[in-house]
Amino acid sequence: MRETRIPGAWVHEPAVFPDERGRFHEWFRGADFTGATDQPLDLAQANCSVSRRGTLRGVHFADVPPGQAKYVTCVRGAVLDVVVDVRTGSPAYGRHEAFTLDDRTHRAVYLAEGLGHAFLALTDDATVVYLCSQGYAPGRERAVHPLDPALAIGWPADRTPLLSAKDAAAPSLAEAERAGLLPAYADCAAYYERLRSAGRATASA
Template sequence: MREMGIEGAWVMEPQVFQDNRGSFHEWFRAPELQAAAGYGFGLAQANCSVSARGTLRGVHFADVPPGQAKYVTCVRGAVLDVIVDLRTGSPTYRTWEAVRLDDRDHRAVHLAEGLGHAFMALTDDATVVYLCSRGYAPAHEHGVHPLDPDLAIDWPAGLTPVLSEKDATAPTLAEAERAGLLPSYQTCARWYAGLRADATGETGAPPRIPATRR
């Protein structure tokens, strides 16, 4: 698991076993994630999203606390997955990183609480599945417009973005900041520290077990 340039964001690149029957890979390994983040991932909800080519979802984030960490992969087709640092006061505030998620390389990304998430479907029927550390809580969930020039996300050329009404009317980053909607880096840092402190009573992550064919 590799940490990205934004604190709290990681990429997992699994070993994929292929033969004449098909392929096998492990797309989520709790011990590796715990070793990287310093605390475990408490699974509360699993979502599946199917999108037509050009569909743009996000940028979504949740209040911290409690926040909502996500672990995301694409099981059919391909998407450009984008993580945005929306934590005011963060050294990388307003920056973003993109990772192609597809059904060939089977990469996955993990983003900690307080980070924004968005993706654009590069193929029809692009199917994204993601694990969430907290369940859906509408009162605590927000969005920033994914086409905000201040974010300047480099979405794929040649695709016309298709947005939901909710995403199309989301505030800009500046508007969200003025409204006090964005999480603060200091608050998020305290939240992460609390999660790590809660994990110190554990005996440690289980030993790494090499992936095997199945």
């Protein structure tokens, strides 16, 4: 795994082993993950999302603590997966990184708690699966509009994206900041350190 330019986001490029029967790869290994990120991923929920081409989901994040860390991959078709730093005070605040996730390279992306996540389906029946550190909690869920010009995300422009009513009504990054909806980088960093300490304590027990 390698860390991206967004602190708290990593990309995993697995080795894929094809033969006459098909393909095999390890899309997640706990020891490798902890070695790269210096914290464990406690699995609380696993999601599967199927989207028609042009569907845009996000930018979603959750209040920290506890937030919701995600480990994301695409098992059918392809998506443009985007990590957005919505943590106020972060050195990368307002920046994003985009990755193509598909069923050929089997790349995976990890987002720490407090980071925003969105993806656009590049194919029909694009199937995304992701592991979550916390279960879905509507009262803690937040969103920023994925088409906010200030984010300057380079979504493919061959068609108008299909958004849910909730995502279409989401505030801009600036509006969310003014409303106090965004996580603070300092709070996230303190929470990450608590997770690391808890992980080290468990490993040494």
